[in-house]
Amino acid sequence: MMSPTARLVVRRLNQRNQALAPFFTSTKSFATEASFETRPFKLHKLEEGPKTSVTVTRDEALKYYKQMLTIRRIETASGNLYKEKIIRGFCHLYSGQEACAVGMKAAMKPADAIISAYRIHGWTYLMGVPPLGVLAELTGRKSGCARGKGGSMHMYAPHFFGGNGIVGAQVPLGVGVAFASKYRGDDNVCFALYGDGAANQGQIFEVYNMAKLWNVPCIFVCENNGYGMGTSAERAAASTTYYTRGDYVPGIWVDGMDILAVREASRFAIEYCTSGKGPLVMETATYRYSGHSMSDPGTSYRTRDEIQEVRQNRDPIASFKEKIISTDLASADELKAIDAEVKKEVDEATRKAKSDSEIPMEELPADIYAAPLEEEVRNVAPWEPLRHKRIGSAVNLN
């Protein structure tokens, strides 16, 4: 087991190996695109991997920047709402991991699916829910994407099969979702996400086998942020090379702090899966800045220095911003304007998420059954009868 300081040294060494090689293709005042060299991918049972030379256009760069920033802002707002006791119970922040979601989303086709665990505020936003839908879900209000019925961890959107509070449970579902694509022959894939902690759940190994056996187009994504609650990856896993843990399922390791590397690896994975070769495991090496959830200060099992080191040297947003500016894709002022715009939008959403109302009591018994067979939910002596009802129709089976 590595001590935190030893780990830091390794990270610094890796850092030094990372070559940034921008190429300019500029017109007018800004470059229209720029190319970069990613850190090398690590491959498991693959002859060939993704290209390490990646190109991004100015428009794409600005979009990714805005998306990552919005996620960061949503998380800051969530953290504050929690501290104000407006969000209760759980609240798991994604700050530090933005490049993973934004990179995958950038590669996904419109009908590709994704399913994940509970650290999903960012994903919910990327899959089409505005910041208010995320924040109001957390505050349990009716503008929440599940109308406040799920709260923390339980967020959904079309093609986003949800967050889940039971760690590991989502992964088999992802394989089922991907199987349906194969069956229909529609060329879509499903990203099934889990953490380094969740990677130790038995169900994941069951579905590695099923997915490979039937060559299901599922991309297993292990977001390795180094910790499962207070337990570092090395303390919980006999092998921390998560991209190899599918054994007969090929895998890729990617720098999860580099949005472009994640996009490239995801493109490769989609291509691989849709060409009929079956599943792939993708490990995104990343880091979470906050504690596991809001009640965990996140400093009892790792040093403040460790967190600070990542923030300073590997922050996915700061490093991407650096790339954008240094290659003249956009000016610092332009990015500042985006910052202001994002801040305004999230501030506005935060205000609404606080003042929004809750759904009415009739919804307590709603959506338990699609065909309830009885009129009322069985219960004893509530003040009002509890009538079964449906609120809307499901978006996954439209």
Place this chain on the structure above:
Amino acid sequence: MFARHAVSARAIHFVYQPDTAKPPVSGETSKQNMFMAINSAIHSALEKDDSAIIFGEDVAFGGVFRCTLGLKDKFGADRVFNTPLCEQGIAGFGIGAAAAGATAIAEMQFADYMFPAFDQIVNEAAKYRYRSGGLFECGKLTIRSPCSAVGHGAVYHSQSPEAYFAHTPGLKVVVPRGPIAAKGLLLSCIRDPDPCIFLEPKVLYRTAEEMVPKTEYTIPLGKAQVLAPGNQVTLIGWGTQVHVLLEVAKMAKEQLKVSCEVIDLQTILPWDKDTVCQSVKKTGRVIVAHEAPLTCGFGAELAATIQQECFLNLEAPVTRVTGFDTPFPHIFEPFYLPTKWRCLEAVKKIVNF
């Protein structure tokens, strides 16, 4: 990491009623909350029994609810250890260790996460002795887990799964109502020769404080406790609900002039038929209250047995006040829970039947 934040006033739907009766053993006491009392029970188990081990997710660091705080430092990392995140593995591992002679205490981080381990508990642990014709057993296994409502746990951090396990011959199922009970009952479970499921109402970890005897003691399994004597209505509950019922008994006395007898069942499987039926024969009216949903909640079993055993003594139908037949709700928790108001309403109805 979950419980470190204070449970605010809005979260609590009951007033904690500390045990003031004579403690199970005499001698010095100290003020402890429930997680400390549980900690001291495990401490005793580890101290007196070299084969005792405790393990689970983040257990070496004290566990999310601090129940195992300091134990690794005292007893070493080979006896107090973290497991990976894998409930089925944790349960099966515990069964194996117990089968090989260890006193295995497994912590499941939340009772809602026991479902991934359900097969191991229900098929393997519960039936080991029976299916081997008595040749093999894993009775030295105890699985502890935080359960029930906490004010803001929503769907997956609030459930009360006692009835699922009560449906499994071979297990013993226990739910303590506070620190004194928790310490004695947990030690009994750990030392009992059958696999035990010990469900700890998580809202009590910090809110419940009592003067707990410093020395070790056990409280017999399978025995209910009459906490407040009465002669018109029997109120039965376990865990957090006991405190709701104690308050209801006071309210009934003050507001309705109705005398209620409050029983803490303590052991769900096998439950104490004698104490319950004796009380019902005296009062003729009984209300069972629990947080779990109505249908097949453990109240159903009590109701069936009570009508069988006390039919001629009953003045009114056996009444249940429970959670609704819905998943555990997020924002509607205050409506879902069998609060003192709903229980008091039931008392009014039952005396006027």
